[in-house]
Amino acid sequence: VKPIAIRGKPIAGGKVPLICAPLVARTRDALMAEAQVVLRAKPDVVEWRVDFFSKPGQVVDTARALKSALGATPLLFTRRSPSEGGEASDLDAAEVVSLYEAVCEARCAELVDFEMGNPAGDVEKVVVAANRSGIATVLSYHNFRETPPVSMLAERFATAQELGGEVAKVAVMPKSMDDVLVLLGATLKGSQTLRIPVISMSMGALGSLTRMLGWAFGSALTFGIGASGSAPGQVSIEDLEAVIALARKAMQRG
Amino acid sequence: VKPIAIRGKPIAGGKVPLICAPLVARTRDALMAEAQVVLRAKPDVVEWRVDFFSKPGQVVDTARALKSALGATPLLFTRRSPSEGGEASDLDAAEVVSLYEAVCEARCAELVDFEMGNPAGDVEKVVVAANRSGIATVLSYHNFRETPPVSMLAERFATAQELGGEVAKVAVMPKSMDDVLVLLGATLKGSQTLRIPVISMSMGALGSLTRMLGWAFGSALTFGIGASGSAPGQVSIEDLEAVIALARKAMQRG
Numbered sequence A, B: 001v002k003p004i005a006i007r008g009k010p011i012a013g014g015k016v017p018l019i020c021a022p023l024v025a026r027t028r029d030a031l032m033a034e035a036q037v038v039l040r041a042k043p044d045v046v047e048w049r050v051d052f053f054s055k056p057g058q059v060v061d062t063a064r065a066l067k068s069a070l071g072a073t074p075l076l077f078t079r080r081s082p083s084e085g086g087e088a089s090d091l092d093a094a095e096v097v098s099l100y101e102a103v104c105e106a107r108c109a110e111l112v113d114f115e116m117g118n119p120a121g122d123v124e125k126v127v128v129a130a131n132r133s134g135i136a137t138v139l140s141y142h143n144f145r146e147t148p149p150v151s152m153l154a155e156r157f158a159t160a161q162e163l164g165g166e167v168a169k170v171a172v173m174p175k176s177m178d179d180v181l182v183l184l185g186a187t188l189k190g191s192q193t194l195r196i197p198v199i200s201m202s203m204g205a206l207g208s209l210t211r212m213l214g215w216a217f218g219s220a221l222t223f224g225i226g227a228s229g230s231a232p233g234q235v236s237i238e239d240l241e242a243v244i245a246l247a248r249k250a251m252q253r254g
Helices: A027-042 A056-070 A093-105 A120-132 A150-162 A175-192 A202-218 A237-251 B028-039 B056-070 B092-106 B118-130 B150-162 B177-193 B204-218 B237-253
Strands: A018-023 A045-049 A076-078 A111-114 A136-143 A167-172 A198-202 A221-225 B019-021 B045-049 B075-078 B111-115 B134-143 B167-172 B197-202 B223-225
Touching: A018 A027, A018 A120, A018 A237, A027 A056, A027 B019, A045 A056, A056 A076, A056 A093, A093 A111, A093 A120, A111 A120, A111 A198, A111 B028, A136 A150, A150 A167, A150 A175, A167 A175, A167 B177, A175 A198, A175 A202, A175 B118, A175 B177, A175 B204, A198 A202, A198 A221, A198 B134, A202 A221, A202 A237, A202 B237, A221 A237, B028 B045, B028 B056, B028 B223, B045 B056, B056 B075, B056 B092, B092 B111, B092 B118, B092 B150, B111 B118, B111 B197, B118 B134, B118 B223, B134 B150, B150 B167, B177 B197, B177 B204, B197 B204, B197 B223, B204 B223, B223 B237
Parallel strands: A018 A045, A018 A221, A045 A076, A076 A111, A111 A136, A136 A167, A167 A198, B019 B045, B019 B223, B045 B075, B075 B111, B111 B134, B134 B167, B167 B197
Antiparallel strands: none
């Protein structure tokens, strides 16, 4: 598994998988309180799902305060669009890009997640802004309806790399355990063929195993609940860590 | 997952997966002591790997004593051949069949495992002897060198059913995590297409995840260490139960 790095330095010393806790508060006070709760679970990365946040005009200031509160724990800034599972939003595409540019310019995050389904010009703008500030870009694809075939998932992983992402992320919904195997197979292939690290998960109840064990198939990071979940199938950081430790012990023992 | 039953009654009330602890002692005294250790871990089934046992002439008497010591815990009687990962043996094929027939006639096991790679006539004899005594037959296939393709594994599962097995078992060695996905895919397919329950595992370090989570892909039973392991990649019953409980919680929560 390729480690996720910030300015060349692997996060958490190259630990696999990284555990990332989402923040989903709607107000600044609630967000700062949520961050304190989440930090107690000692995540490797904290993701601010800014689409849950109710004050677009206060995002940069709030991100700055959040980054300060997180100390050494890297912040992943993510505005998930409604079409890929995010909260409803009044922002248009240009405003979203401006938000990312402002956050990058203010250097108040270590990573940003941007959906590669956005227009190519927008993706390029975000990648450029992130690169300029030494921020790592996660280029992502989410499908809450189904699990596309391996060939399509492989194409998504490859596209993230081609568009200049430093991390490729794919999250899809399974309808069966066969779909879970499709996601794991695509992850394995992506992690073997790409130069950049990959993150993947099969969502929902059926897919929850991939949140626990996707690292064994090449996924560099998994999302776990510190305070509140942000997507279906997420499990607590405590449970994630317990399963990961037992599985690693088994795989090292043989 | 179809439950494994004895005379129509699902073992452990249909619990999925069943956990089976192997016994690998060489002498009767050591075997009886090993059984006591193993019972403390409360396995659902105990397997006597009789190929480890040094006194072929004392097998039936010893099986009787073992069954008595196990009380309500069902006994799986298994003589693994050297070609499928068992201990070296002086018994010829006819002697092995006679051993199974004697154990069946004495009704000192609830299940017997016989390799479907044996001559068809031998398989038939063991199935007939087991059926006559109300003993469930596990027809098995082991490959310690590699993981054959899904089509070949599917054929092995189907053959176990065709030959009259009440359970189909496939255990193979992975060379990569791709092979682990092949085994899980074949298990899923077998569990969906066969009338009988299936047991599967990918062996060794890489495959140990399948011992923990194969049930999510249709495997009805997993082997866990109560006292000593009998095949590569086995993990302790304690660790198995911890992972299974956490994974089930995640899959039920969604």
